Amino acid sequence: MKKMEWVCIFLSILLICGCAEPKVLDRLGLITTVGYDLGKNGFILGTLVELKIDPNTPKDVVIVESEAQSVRGIVTSANKKTSRRLTSGQLRVIIYGEDMLKQGKTKIAQTLTSDPTISDMTFLAMTDGKARDLLHLKSEHIPDIGIHIFRFMEQNTKIKTMPSSTMQEVLHTHYTVGKEPVMPIINKNDNKGIVFSGVAIFKGAKLVGKINTDQSFYLGLINDKYKSGSKDVVIRSDSPKLKGGHLGSHKTVAALDSIQSSSNIKLINKEKPEFALNLKLSARLLEITSPIDVGNPQNMKLIEKEIGKSMKKDIENLIAYCQSKNSDVFGLGDTYKRTVRHSNLTDEKWYKMYKDAKVNINVDFTVKRTGLNE
Amino acid sequence: MKVHYQPKPQSLLSSFLLIFIIQANQVGIGIHGFQRVIFMEAKQDGWISVLVAGFATHIVVFVIIKTLQIYGSTDIYGIHHEVYGKWLGKLFNSLYILYCLWIFLLILKNYIEVLQTWVFPTVPVWLFSFSILLLVIYGVTGGIRMIVGVCFFSIALSLWIFVFIVYPLRYTDFGHLLPVMESSLVPILKGAYKMTLTILGFEILYVIYPYMEKKEKLQKYAHIGVAASNFVYLLLMLLAIGYFSPGQLLSTIWPTLTLFKIVKLPFIERIEYFAVTFWLLIILPNLMLYLWAAVRGVKQSFGISQKKTLWVFATLIFVFSLFINTRIKINRFNDIFASLAFYFTFCYPLVLYAFALLKKKINTYKEQMK
Numbered sequence A: 001m002k003k004m005e006w007v008c009i010f011l012s013i014l015l016i017c018g019c020a021e022p023k024v025l026d027r028l029g030l031i032t033t034v035g036y037d038l039g040k041n042g043f044i045l046g047t048l049v050e051l052k053i054d055p056n057t058p059k060d061v062v063i064v065e066s067e068a069q070s071v072r073g074i075v076t077s078a079n080k081k082t083s084r085r086l087t088s089g090q091l092r093v094i095i096y097g098e099d100m101l102k103q104g105k106t107k108i109a110q111t112l113t114s115d116p117t118i119s120d121m122t123f124l125a126m127t128d129g130k131a132r133d134l135l136h137l138k139s140e141h142i143p144d145i146g147i148h149i150f151r152f153m154e155q156n157t158k159i160k161t162m163p164s165s166t167m168q169e170v171l172h173t174h175y176t177v178g179k180e181p182v183m184p185i186i187n188k189n190d191n192k193g194i195v196f197s198g199v200a201i202f203k204g205a206k207l208v209g210k211i212n213t214d215q216s217f218y219l220g221l222i223n224d225k226y227k228s229g230s231k232d233v234v235i236r237s238d239s240p241k242l243k244g245g246h247l248g249s250h251k252t253v254a255a256l257d258s259i260q261s262s263s264n265i266k267l268i269n270k271e272k273p274e275f276a277l278n279l280k281l282s283a284r285l286l287e288i289t290s291p292i293d294v295g296n297p298q299n300m301k302l303i304e305k306e307i308g309k310s311m312k313k314d315i316e317n318l319i320a321y322c323q324s325k326n327s328d329v330f331g332l333g334d335t336y337k338r339t340v341r342h343s344n345l346t347d348e349k350w351y352k353m354y355k356d357a358k359v360n361i362n363v364d365f366t367v368k369r370t371g372l373n374e
Numbered sequence B: 001m002k003v004h005y006q007p008k009p010q011s012l013l014s015s016f017l018l019i020f021i022i023q024a025n026q027v028g029i030g031i032h033g034f035q036r037v038i039f040m041e042a043k044q045d046g047w048i049s050v051l052v053a054g055f056a057t058h059i060v061v062f063v064i065i066k067t068l069q070i071y072g073s074t075d076i077y078g079i080h081h082e083v084y085g086k087w088l089g090k091l092f093n094s095l096y097i098l099y100c101l102w103i104f105l106l107i108l109k110n111y112i113e114v115l116q117t118w119v120f121p122t123v124p125v126w127l128f129s130f131s132i133l134l135l136v137i138y139g140v141t142g143g144i145r146m147i148v149g150v151c152f153f154s155i156a157l158s159l160w161i162f163v164f165i166v167y168p169l170r171y172t173d174f175g176h177l178l179p180v181m182e183s184s185l186v187p188i189l190k191g192a193y194k195m196t197l198t199i200l201g202f203e204i205l206y207v208i209y210p211y212m213e214k215k216e217k218l219q220k221y222a223h224i225g226v227a228a229s230n231f232v233y234l235l236l237m238l239l240a241i242g243y244f245s246p247g248q249l250l251s252t253i254w255p256t257l258t259l260f261k262i263v264k265l266p267f268i269e270r271i272e273y274f275a276v277t278f279w280l281l282i283i284l285p286n287l288m289l290y291l292w293a294a295v296r297g298v299k300q301s302f303g304i305s306q307k308k309t310l311w312v313f314a315t316l317i318f319v320f321s322l323f324i325n326t327r328i329k330i331n332r333f334n335d336i337f338a339s340l341a342f343y344f345t346f347c348y349p350l351v352l353y354a355f356a357l358l359k360k361k362i363n364t365y366k367e368q369m370k
Helices: A002-016 A073-081 A098-103 A131-135 A145-158 A167-175 A213-223 A297-324 A332-339 A347-354 B017-026 B034-071 B076-084 B086-118 B125-141 B144-156 B159-169 B185-194 B202-211 B215-243 B246-251 B255-260 B271-302 B306-323 B327-369
Strands: A028-038 A044-052 A061-068 A085-087 A093-097 A123-127 A182-189 A193-203 A206-211 A229-235 A252-269 A274-288 A358-369
Touching: A002 B125, A028 A073, A028 A098, A028 A131, A028 A145, A044 A073, A044 A131, A044 A145, A061 A073, A061 A145, A073 A085, A093 A098, A093 A131, A093 A145, A098 A123, A098 A206, A123 A131, A123 A145, A123 A167, A131 A145, A131 A182, A145 A182, A145 A193, A167 A182, A167 B246, A193 A213, A206 A213, A206 A297, A213 A229, A213 A252, A213 A274, A213 A297, A229 A297, A252 A297, A252 A332, A252 A358, A274 A297, A297 A358, A332 A347, B017 B144, B017 B202, B017 B215, B017 B271, B034 B076, B034 B185, B034 B202, B034 B215, B034 B246, B034 B255, B034 B327, B076 B086, B076 B202, B076 B271, B076 B327, B086 B125, B086 B271, B086 B306, B086 B327, B125 B144, B125 B271, B125 B306, B144 B271, B159 B215, B159 B255, B159 B271, B202 B215, B202 B271, B202 B327, B215 B255, B255 B271, B271 B306
Parallel strands: A028 A085, A028 A093, A093 A123, A123 A182, A274 A358
Antiparallel strands: A028 A044, A044 A061, A182 A193, A193 A206, A229 A252, A252 A274
């Protein structure tokens, strides 16, 4: 019996070793970033940023381009152009060219989730124009464009200047009835670097509009919670105290910092969809460009009220814009579905209702403190 | 054939180990993907289905132990013999043995499928089934005490997995559960029915019973074991409903593993690869217990030596495992089994209990007549 046991153990060890396909790091090309563009004749043009582990070459980053008819086929056809086997296990960022998303035919990244080697935490982003041009950016400050974009997005989503758009989150909202995904837009900044220039909004898988970074802040305010954001708010007020401002313009700008916020959407009318959106914000007021005495409690009340008003105006504009594009990025439909029993809401039904949905906004803004000066 | 089976005192197990045996045998391969199947039926109320199924399991476990207590120290093979007589008893015993082998094959195939899709797409099936079978044979020849040891370690060593629930929790929106009870009663019951494949494993009580010490305490420990697995199922169901949006959940084959996909540690970026391979430790007790139950059944009802049947069964399973090789075949295999297993694990114990009671009444009546 003892002998038999040893045979079993020996055989198991022998069998377990060395049967799977070995992956030697030196012989692999790690794809860190992929860009997808629309090619000719329905082909997809892929741009892959490949990281090589090779001590002999000064440059470890190579950009490979290939064309294929399917998203998955790009890696296969790119393999024909490299000496190392391309693997997608280290994929960090996927960038879509604008025309690719405008077409709306490609399902957003679904094809990628069925590959177990690709992480669900991969960032998705869009660029105006071609993704190829963005990835070909050459600058002495950016040795590796792939990792640069990844760090850039990681940093910005962490402090919430940019909406988080990992594959899991985008697909999550894409598959939710009554909520549409968003993706940040990353553009070249005069051949010197990259810049976050706005947010793309979708209807289904189709790109329907863009909002600027200013509006992106309000989008975050509605969908997410801020724990320490910062923002310049333009106050449009008729109050004489807040007029004048600097540089001869008629606008007053308040610089807010340490913004903490919470939002709450409620359905108040089922028949004609009407929502109440309550936003609660508190912040530190660090700078205000009109000569108003912030030490005066009455003035402070005025400032709070006016900032709240301006924010409300901006949010109204944002919602109106999204409604005109029929893209429910706020998840109003989702709220509707949660509140109304047996609604059997589908995307088509909601698209019709969403256009005329009314949102009553209430912004409750308080200034916590004014920094070191009063 | 004797109805009573009294194992040697040195192979008796302390009764609290039943918690581990039941939990280890229930939690296995089904846990990878049960959320999706239930969500298809009961939508966001799937968690109620899980509760219903768990409640039903408690009832069935209660009945199983009641049945066994009628005869004292015996297993299902002895009861069959007693209740149905010699030939019919043998037929039912064979059916039970077949059931054990079938579920063994099912667990093995589903696990190999997971391994091949997630980690090793190019490694052939025979290699996996061969090496896993060797390990299982090693365990079964070691005897019941060794198998129970594996059960214990399978649970103790896999507790760390719960720590990683924190990661998906950050992306979880429990608002997906609203509105509660939108599905009517029928879909919820259908969902509970679909839990069968995941929740079964408690029927091992039928075979392990004579080996337990202090039989009067078993009722308590068995229910603790079942409650522990119910808790795991409920937790994973709630997590999956919150983490995935409905459409996503419907298209994900293994939600539990996909939950792991977002865990990122500084030293391992992709923890799910580790989890998939680690799962062998979790299904190992299931495999060992079922093969052991089948082998014991043959010994009990036909008197053939355990060693011989073990090798014959292992060879048979190995050969069969080669033929079920695509996702579609595996799915069909699962579906056929699930519908049969429901009657076998949830309905049959009640019937057997009724028969056993009846038989006992007749016997006492006969004795009185004498």
